[in-house]
Amino acid sequence: MSININYLKKISNESTSNLVLFSNEKFNVSGLKKYLSDSEYSYINDLLKTSDLKKNLFIFEVNSKKKIVLISIKNNSKSSDIENLGGEFYGRINYGKNSEYFIMSDSISTKQDNFLGYFLHGLKLKSYEFNKYKSKKDSRIISISIIGNKNKPSDKNKIKFKALEEGTFYARDLVSEPGNILHPDEYAKRLSSLRNHGLKVTIYDEKKLKKLGMNALLGVGQGSIRGSYLVTMEWNGAKNNSKPLAFVGKGVCFDTGGYSLKPAKFMEDMTYDMAGSATVVGLMKSIALRKAKVNAVGVVGLVENMVSGNAQRPGDIVKSYSGKTIEILNTDAEGRLVLADALTFTEKKFKPKFIIDLATLTGAIIVCLGSEYAGLFSNDDKLSKQIFDAGEKVEEKVWRMPLHKNYDKLMNSKNADMQNINYVGGAGSTTAAQFLQRFILNKTPWAHLDIAGMAFSKYGGALNSGGATGFGVRLLNQLIEENYE
Numbered sequence: 254m255s256i257n258i259n260y261l262k263k264i265s266n267e268s269t270s271n272l273v274l275f276s277n278e279k280f281n282v283s284g285l286k287k288y289l290s291d292s293e294y295s296y297i298n299d300l301l302k303t304s305d306l307k308k309n310l311f312i313f314e315v316n317s318k319k320k321i322v323l324i325s326i327k328n329n330s331k332s333s334d335i336e337n338l339g340g341e342f343y344g345r346i347n348y349g350k351n352s353e354y355f356i357m358s359d360s361i362s363t364k365q366d367n368f369l370g371y372f373l374h375g376l377k378l379k380s381y382e383f384n385k386y387k388s389k390k391d392s393r394i395i396s397i398s399i400i401g402n403k404n405k406p407s408d409k410n411k412i413k414f415k416a417l418e419e420g421t422f423y424a425r426d427l428v429s430e431p432g433n434i435l436h437p438d439e440y441a442k443r444l445s446s447l448r449n450h451g452l453k454v455t456i457y458d459e460k461k462l463k464k465l466g467m468n469a470l471l472g473v474g475q476g477s478i479r480g481s482y483l484v485t486m487e488w489n490g491a492k493n494n495s496k497p498l499a500f501v502g503k504g505v506c507f508d509t510g511g512y513s514l515k516p517a518k519f520m521e522d523m524t525y526d527m528a529g530s531a532t533v534v535g536l537m538k539s540i541a542l543r544k545a546k547v548n549a550v551g552v553v554g555l556v557e558n559m560v561s562g563n564a565q566r567p568g569d570i571v572k573s574y575s576g577k578t579i580e581i582l583n584t585d586a587e588g589r590l591v592l593a594d595a596l597t598f599t600e601k602k603f604k605p606k607f608i609i610d611l612a613t614l615t616g617a618i619i620v621c622l623g624s625e626y627a628g629l630f631s632n633d634d635k636l637s638k639q640i641f642d643a644g645e646k647v648e649e650k651v652w653r654m655p656l657h658k659n660y661d662k663l664m665n666s667k668n669a670d671m672q673n674i675n676y677v678g679g680a681g682s683t684t685a686a687q688f689l690q691r692f693i694l695n696k697t698p699w700a701h702l703d704i705a706g707m708a709f710s711k712y713g714g715a716l717n718s719g720g721a722t723g724f725g726v727r728l729l730n731q732l733i734e735e736n737y738e
Contacts (some may be wrong), residue, residue, distance in 0.1 A: 254347065254391045256380045258373060259398045260405065264355050269318040273342075273356040275363075278327045280306050288357055289321070297321065310341055322346070322354065326363045332371045333648040337715040339375025343395075344718075347380070351394045358401035369399070370406035374414045378716040381422055383429040413543050417730060420539030421723035427531040428708065428721035432507035432524045437474065437555040440506060440527070441482040444534065444553075450541040453487040467594040469573040473587040474556035476511060476564025483595060485602075486537045486551040490544060497548040498737060499605035500537070500729065501595050503588045503612035504530030504555040511558050511584030512566055525721065526588070528708030529611035530555065532725035539730055546738050552599045554591035558584070570669045574598055575692050578669040586674040588612050589688050596692045596699075606737075607636050607698040610689065611725050612705075617681030619706040626652040627707045627724065630686035633698035639736050640700055640728070646735075648715070649728035651702060660687040 264270045274285050280301050286294055293315050300313065306325075313321045322345075324338060346352060361368055376397070384390055399405060406414070427435065427443075435443075441456050448454050459480050462471055467483065474481030487497070505526040509515060515523065530553035537551040565571075569581045574594040581590075592610055599608055618628040627644075629651040631637040637653055644651045663684050666672035671691065675684040686701045693699045704724055713719035 254380065254382060254393050254395065256377060257394060257396045259396065261398045261400055264398075264400060271320045271322070271352065271354045273322045273324065273354050274360045275324050275326055277362070278325045280311075280323065280325055282323070284362070285360055288360065293321065297323065309338060310345060312345060326361070326365075326368070330363070330365055331646070332365075332367075333646065335365065335368055335371035336375030336378070337648070339372040340379035340716045342372070343376045343379040346395060351396075353396040353398065355398045355400050358399050358404045360401075361404045367406060367410055369404045370410045370414060373397070373406070374418065375716055377414075377418050378421065379718060381425055382718060383426065383720060416539045416542035417727055419542055420535040420730070421726045423538050424528075424531040424535030424723040424726050425721040427534060428525045428528045428723075430524070432557070435524075435527075436479045436506050437477075437482055437504070437557055438479050440504065440555050441480075441484055444484050444486065447486060447534070447538060447541070450538060451488070452537060452541050453489075455485045455487075457483040465574060465598070466572065467574045467598070468571040469579055469590040470554050470556060470594040472565045472569065472571045472581065473505070473511075473558050473590050476561040477557035477559040479506075479557050482555040483598065484553050484555065486534070488537060488541055488545070488547070488549045490540070490546050491548045492546075495548055496606040497550045497603055498733065499599050499603055499608045500533045500549065500551045501592065501599055501608060501610040502530030502533035502551070502553045503527065503591055503610070503614065504553045505588055505591065506555060506557050508558045508585070508587065509560055511560060511564055511587065513583045513585040514560065515585060522709065525709045526613050527555070528613050528721070528724075529704060531721075532611050532704070532723070532729070535723055535726040536729050539726060540733065545733060547733055549733070550599070550603050550605065552595050554595045556587075556591055558587045573692070575694060577671065577691065580666040580669040580672040582672045582676060583674040586685070588614050589673060589685050592689055593692045596689060597694060600693060600695055600697050605697065607633070607700070608693065609636075609640070609700045609702065609729065611702045613708050614703045615682045615685050615705055618703040621654075621682060622652055622706055624706045624710065626650045628682050628686075628703035629653045629700060630656050630683070630690075630703070631698075631700040632656065632690060632693065632696075633700070636698045636700050639732055640702075643731035643735060644728050647727045647731050649707070649724055651728075654683060654686070656683065656687055656690060660684050664688050
């Protein structure tokens, strides 16, 4: 299935063309007479009198060749409401053979800025599908033509939305790839292609990582025949030499749990244990495509957590890049080990304004927040509020969870500076975040987003048809756009 969006001056054949019209929330259609024949107007008006007007969208089949889609615009609609409306529209027309719809942009009457831009953005986000490995592709085409001179998105907004869509889709593509294809070697190779968009990409392989002393990250990947990598992506879009904004992602391309082996049931889902890194990559691609006026860096640790004669054992002790030692009590608490080295490296090398890390880190956050909110942990109230507000605006919601020094005792080790898991029980997500906080050495404002419940959806949502969601790309772009450009 593909979506084509065009901007045309007129409709070639009004009698057989599918029209998309907009009304107020009470479905008052008196202002739409000029788009309809008398019989069409009477037919729609009569049906509306007996319809449930709490719905947002109606599709009227006026004859065998023509449909009229009527969409209500609620008063004081937020941008996310409009995007969801676009997603709902796509869900309703995504069936049957090839189809063409004409959106009458002049019928849009609202004070909401850029209504049509948000509507089309939601439609495009909902239309994503991952069919790369299907032998029979869905070759249908839905054509959306915009008719009229009013309410068209500006060129600037078109660029912005396209950049966000491409970044989100790239993140979804990465998460959707199977582990035998997107292993760390291939992932690092793909990231090198981002140089074509103006990003400075640096790849640290195992030899370089050993020299740097990143033994926490390397320990996770040592059981795999694949390499382990740290990849940095730099964007310098500000005219000054301001400190960059830093985004760090967990990239465990497949997670067996190591010797602390996961149950077989649903282990196939562990291809998405690199979703945090995919969000960072998608974000960096987006800001490069729209040439954001900001300095930013993305850092991802890429490993594969496998079982072999060379794999890390429970009870091993490793020395992290920070110099702190870690006792590995559970090899399935591996993401925090990757992030530990990546966080310290990012802080030390780039001296950023803030660091935000993203990871599918704990199942405990799903127990706590389900698939409605990502868990937010932070050492900085201002940054936390900015992330929360950005999430509310784009409906990629976060909920702040506690950090406190009293949790540290649960992560202290008798044999090393700390252990990688809390075996006392409880507060699994918080103790994981408390562990990460130990690797922020210079009091840099930092936030950790545990996206385990948000990165993948079996059932789909308003802007996602099921599978990888790309959660975080739009959230972090909104954060940057509102506060740092």
